Amino acid sequence: MSCGNADLLVRALPAARRTRQRGAVLHVLVDCSDFVSAQQLHALTTADGIGVGLTTVYRTLRELEAYGRVDVVRDDAGERLYRLRPFGRHRHYLVCRSCGRSRAVDAEVVEAWVDEIGESAGFDAVEHTVELTGICATCRSATPPLAGGGEQ
Amino acid sequence: MSCGNADLLVRALPAARRTRQRGAVLHVLVDCSDFVSAQQLHALTTADGIGVGLTTVYRTLRELEAYGRVDVVRDDAGERLYRLRPFGRHRHYLVCRSCGRSRAVDAEVVEAWVDEIGESAGFDAVEHTVELTGICATCRSATPPLAGGGEQ
DNA sequence: AATAGAAATGGTATTCATTTTCATATATGG
DNA sequence: CCATATATGAAAATGAATACCATTTCTATT
Ligand SMILES: [Mn+2]
Ligand SMILES: [Mn+2]
Ligand SMILES: [Zn+2]
Ligand SMILES: [Zn+2]
Numbered sequence A, B: 001m002s003c004g005n006a007d008l009l010v011r012a013l014p015a016a017r018r019t020r021q022r023g024a025v026l027h028v029l030v031d032c033s034d035f036v037s038a039q040q041l042h043a044l045t046t047a048d049g050i051g052v053g054l055t056t057v058y059r060t061l062r063e064l065e066a067y068g069r070v071d072v073v074r075d076d077a078g079e080r081l082y083r084l085r086p087f088g089r090h091r092h093y094l095v096c097r098s099c100g101r102s103r104a105v106d107a108e109v110v111e112a113w114v115d116e117i118g119e120s121a122g123f124d125a126v127e128h129t130v131e132l133t134g135i136c137a138t139c140r141s142a143t144p145p146l147a148g149g150g151e152q
Numbered sequence C: 001a002a003t004a005g006a007a008a009t010g011g012t013a014t015t016c017a018t019t020t021t022c023a024t025a026t027a028t029g030g
Numbered sequence D: 001c002c003a004t005a006t007a008t009g010a011a012a013a014t015g016a017a018t019a020c021c022a023t024t025t026c027t028a029t030t
Helices: A003-012 A020-031 A038-047 A054-066 A108-121 A137-142 B003-012 B020-031 B038-047 B054-066 B108-121 B137-142
Strands: A070-074 A080-084 A092-096 A102-105 A124-135 B070-074 B080-084 B092-096 B102-105 B124-135
Touching: A020 A038, A020 A054, A020 A080, A038 A054, A038 A080, A054 A070, A054 A080, A070 A092, A092 B108, A102 B108, A108 A124, A108 B092, A108 B102, A108 B108, A108 B124, A124 B108, B020 B038, B020 B054, B020 B080, B038 B054, B038 B080, B054 B070, B054 B080, B070 B092, B108 B124
Parallel strands: A092 A124, B092 B124
Antiparallel strands: A070 A080, A092 A102, A124 B124, B070 B080, B092 B102
């Protein structure tokens, strides 16, 4: 799906060169509607026949992150998951802990709150992480309730 | 500082037994005004002469987390940092990326936002992570500006 | 097209937080 | 004191992320 899309992204990176590998990572990333890990991307490019070294996958992701082209979250195990950032501005997501599907949420309220907090505390260069997880309606109706719990 | 405080916490945990080790971890934790890692806690108990196994440190922290007695953030490297939760209800923090000092911030706005998002999306058991980092006033005036950047 | 130099690649080794295992120690109720 | 469920911790395993560095590949220039 969408070949020109990945090309645009390659161009958006500061890297001096357009390589087959970087293109492959971006191409796979464009096709992923949800968050994926570096390891998954590595496996996906391999499955596509376009082998890309794990090192390069990490490098490309780090670069994408540094230039604000992806949103990043961490799963329960702490693994980083990446997703292309739709329109320049970053987004926040509500992710289902059961099936992994995510949806972007409107976080204007939070963005404003962050600005105000930073300002009133006299902090510079304030960055923020906001992650929401839950159980989506589909998964709830498909899964028997489990005991325990603890989060307040 | 404050001996009874740690005792109270030991009692608050569901564990069946009060052990020297768990007490030691809690005791050190009470003395930490800022976020600390499991590794640091391990080193601190060792320095205190009360050697506690790394495994036990991790176990105790996991338990504290499960029962909502600590707030958890991740540093840039992804390492988990723990801090005792002041009054039952969890808090969010603004952490200085330079000196590590943190201050709790008022996040009622965000809590309300989270509830609303979860509800309107039809998600159950919504959990959230909100982390703010920046450069505090003290560090700013003490540090020469660095080039680059990227976060938008 | 050939060339040179800079940048990118990727296999391998390494790091390091966290988890698992399991044999041993200990807390606690009776 | 005893029995035993529970807790401990040394050692090994795990696994994501990074460092190293010899080799390959762009790309501007001649
Ligand atoms: Mn935001
Ligand atoms: Mn909150
Ligand atoms: Zn789901
Ligand atoms: Zn500071």
